[in-house]
């Protein structure tokens with residue numbers, strides 16, 4: 001079995017709805033099942049569409065996401081992003097301007113979403 005998977009969908013003729021009906025992990029099985037799926041689709045006045053996915057791409061995508069998370073963390077910690085919480089009175093240790101919003105969370109939100117995406121791609125959620 002190679003790492004190519006084929007997903008078969010039933011789709012209405014206008015292409016407005018599409019439902020995943022089967023995933024095949026080798027082309028031979030897909031080719032054997034395709035006429036049967038075609039018959040079912042025809043009866044329901046639907047058509048079959050297919051998409052091939054190279055499962056090989058997943059580790060590559062995960063590495064890419066990891067890199068993006070590091071990039072966003074670097075942006076958060078870079079000099080142009082001044083966190084008010086980092087500007088403290090050297091004597092009292094208090095935040096000099098507490099009226100300014102800490103925007104570190106904006107960067108962390110992006111990282112959280114990237115982590116969520118990573119888990120989705122990896123089939124963890």
Ligand SMILES: [Zn+2]
Pocket residue numbers: 083084085102103104105
């Ligand atoms: Zn901050």
